[in-house]
Amino acid sequence: MRYESTRGAAPLLGFADTLLTGLAADGGLYLPERWPALEGLPEPAGPYAELATAVMAPFVGDDIDRDELARLVAGAYAGFDHPEVVPLRPLEDGLWLLELFHGPTLAFKDMALQVVGRLLDRELAHRDERATVIVATSGDTGSAAIEACRGRDRLDIVVLHPHGRVSDVQRRQMTTVHDHNVWNLAVEGTFDDCQDLVKALFADAVAREKLRLTAMNSINWARVLAQIPYYVRCAALLGGAGPVDVTVPTGNFGNIYAAWGARSCGAGLGRLVVASNRNDILTRTLETGVMATEEVHATLSPAMDIQVSSNVERLLYELHDRDGTAVAEAMRGFRESGSLRLAPAAWARLRAAFAGERVDDERTLATIAEVYREHSVLIDPHTAVGVAVARTHRSADRPMVVAATAHPAKFPDAVEAATGVSPPVPGRLAAALEAPEHYDVVPADLGSLRAALESRFA
Numbered sequence: 001m002r003y004e005s006t007r008g009a010a011p012l013l014g015f016a017d018t019l020l021t022g023l024a025a026d027g028g029l030y031l032p033e034r035w036p037a038l039e040g041l042p043e044p045a046g047p048y049a050e051l052a053t054a055v056m057a058p059f060v061g062d063d064i065d066r067d068e069l070a071r072l073v074a075g076a077y078a079g080f081d082h083p084e085v086v087p088l089r090p091l092e093d094g095l096w097l098l099e100l101f102h103g104p105t106l107a108f109k110d111m112a113l114q115v116v117g118r119l120l121d122r123e124l125a126h127r128d129e130r131a132t133v134i135v136a137t138s139g140d141t142g143s144a145a146i147e148a149c150r151g152r153d154r155l156d157i158v159v160l161h162p163h164g165r166v167s168d169v170q171r172r173q174m175t176t177v178h179d180h181n182v183w184n185l186a187v188e189g190t191f192d193d194c195q196d197l198v199k200a201l202f203a204d205a206v207a208r209e210k211l212r213l214t215a216m217n218s219i220n221w222a223r224v225l226a227q228i229p230y231y232v233r234c235a236a237l238l239g240g241a242g243p244v245d246v247t248v249p250t251g252n253f254g255n256i257y258a259a260w261g262a263r264s265c266g267a268g269l270g271r272l273v274v275a276s277n278r279n280d281i282l283t284r285t286l287e288t289g290v291m292a293t294e295e296v297h298a299t300l301s302p303a304m305d306i307q308v309s310s311n312v313e314r315l316l317y318e319l320h321d322r323d324g325t326a327v328a329e330a331m332r333g334f335r336e337s338g339s340l341r342l343a344p345a346a347w348a349r350l351r352a353a354f355a356g357e358r359v360d361d362e363r364t365l366a367t368i369a370e371v372y373r374e375h376s377v378l379i380d381p382h383t384a385v386g387v388a389v390a391r392t393h394r395s396a397d398r399p400m401v402v403a404a405t406a407h408p409a410k411f412p413d414a415v416e417a418a419t420g421v422s423p424p425v426p427g428r429l430a431a432a433l434e435a436p437e438h439y440d441v442v443p444a445d446l447g448s449l450r451a452a453l454e455s456r457f458a
């Protein structure tokens with residue numbers, strides 16, 4: 001299997017090179033040159049790691065042998081605290097929750113990062129190299145990346161969070177991890193400062209080389225790949241007579257793009273529904289055929305407070321018949337003007353596969369309250385956005401699955417405001433709330449950050 005860039009001007013790479021490269025040399029994103037058909041899959045109700053390995057194997061090709069891939073995937077999901085890893089919970093007639101939050105940080109990022117951390121570590125060992133993962137976080141991605149890298153032989157991880165500007169729970173999930181290869185830095189600045197520092201480090205070829213920097217961000221193909229198997233599983237479990245629709249609380253478009261990938265490989269999925277909060281660029285694109293940025297608004301579902309959803313570029317490439325030149329041109333215009341008008345045929349294809357709807361904070365809280373009142377189930381605000389949208393997009397004759405992307409205990413304030421109930425805290429989160437913290441405070445200044453990193457790693 002080879003991977004090509006959405007902008008058509010970067011070399012084709014195999015899976016392992018794509019993994020280490022991240023962004024393509026032409027500024028595009030890698031995706032497989034074709035979607036492999038699902039074949040010879042094990043029983044969907046069987047062990048999740050076996051199904052996930054079988055779904056991922058054709059994408060990995062010869063770069064990792066099958067037994068090693070199976071061991072690695074089994075390791076990734078061994079620490080999940082539900083025997084089915086991704087249980088499907090029936091909520092109400094025809095509507096199911098696909099629970100993606102049973103991993104170490106209680107949110108769906110673990111589904112992919114637990115696999116990607118192991119893939120990176122394995123590839124670096126193979127090449128006898130080391131790398132430093134550097135991540136800027138506004139809260140949740142940092143802990144998922146730390147859990148994915150902690151204790152790995154070939155990786156160090158440095159996470160920059162804005163000092164005093166993440167919640168206590170979010171900070172403690174990061175700073176109570178004491179493995180020798182984990183370093184938390186509290187930057188005296190905002191999340192944007194953290195992100196600018198990371199970007200500046202990557203742009204500095206000398207620093208990048210010296211510190212062997214690597215990213216684990218959502219544009220990495222392997223992250224999308226590791227999210228495809230759970231859609232294959234739920235389509236196989238619920239499909240039977242016909243296709244299954246899915247609704248996905250969406251920010252960077254990675255999770256729902258994985259559903260598109262599963263569907264493209266032949267999984268029995270029907271309509272893919274984008275659930276947006278007030279930051280509704282994708283829903284507006286579906287409605288108008290124009291992708292246009294606006295300012296970012298803070299909401300109760302912060303993991304979806306995103307203006308530009310980077311993974312959309314992969315879908316655009318496919319909607320444009322894999323014409324990299326057209327995509328490169330469209331993205332250049334989008335960067336310059338903040339707006340991109342889809343060609344009529346591409347817009348029609350988009351609407352044939354996807355639907356979308358936005359949900360404001362008020363309706364998010366009302367949905368959390370209703371679901372609790374009607375079913376005695378607590379859901380987090382991201383999942384609630386999904387449930388609200390799924391209820392209006394459900395068709396009578398097909399199952400609808402909502403991706404439940406975070407555990408309610410991760411967002412206790414919203415859940416309590418809506419229901420009056422404070423969600424029970426799972427043991428591993430409770431432990432993080434008690435343990436001693438380790439982190440260093442640094443100024444929001446590239447020079448001092450570089451010096452700190454070089455004295456530790458170079």
Ligand SMILES: *Cc1c(COP(=O)(O)O)cnc(C)c1O
Nearest residue numbers: 250251252253254255303405406
């Ligand atoms: C990251 C995240 C999302 C958004 O997923 P994308 O792949 O970025 O669209 C939704 N909910 C939660 C809880 C998340 O952490």
